Amino acid sequence: MTNKEIFQEMKAFFKVNSLEDVAEKLGYSRNSARNWRAGQLSQKAIAKFEKAKADKKKDDEAFDELFFGGGIGGILMRYDKDDNTQHNYTLSPELVDFILLYIDYGNKALLDKFTQDLKQIQTLIK
Incomplete structure (x- = not known):
């Protein structure tokens, strides 16, 4: 090339x-x-x-499907390949705005921080 x-x-x-x-x-x-x-x-x-x-x-593969609703948030659908089940998560409008900003501007550091925060939350709710 x-x-x-x-x-x-x-x-x-x-x-x-x-x-x-x-x-x-x-x-x-x-x-x-x-x-x-x-x-x-x-x-x-x-x-x-x-x-x-x-x-x-890698980031693109992290989400199976993501649906956004204008101003009302969105739904994240994940498929668990181990047990073949579907999990739906409701996203707040603020989170949707955050994701759209990331998609538009590609701020990797911001996404890394967000992912780290999500992992901490996930650990707390298990």
Whole structure:
């Protein structure tokens, strides 16, 4: 795959229009994009991009189905593959807003914190 193809894939993945925006999404300065265009795209930057793709895939697979209702919250349907049962969870409007913000902006650190909080809550209610 050529650098130009990688750049196109990166922009599409992050839903941005410029390589400078890609650089920022990967934690680099906007000036890094100039070096990348000059043929200095490092394996480290490619590895960070591959990790971001893998993390997104993992996040996407965490939810089987998610239904949102306009302003009234939503329902999360999970299927337990071990005992083939369905579990429905009602989501508050605030949680739906949070999830939609994550979907729009992809804040991985925010999602990690939220996931950690959910695991603590899950432990308390068992």
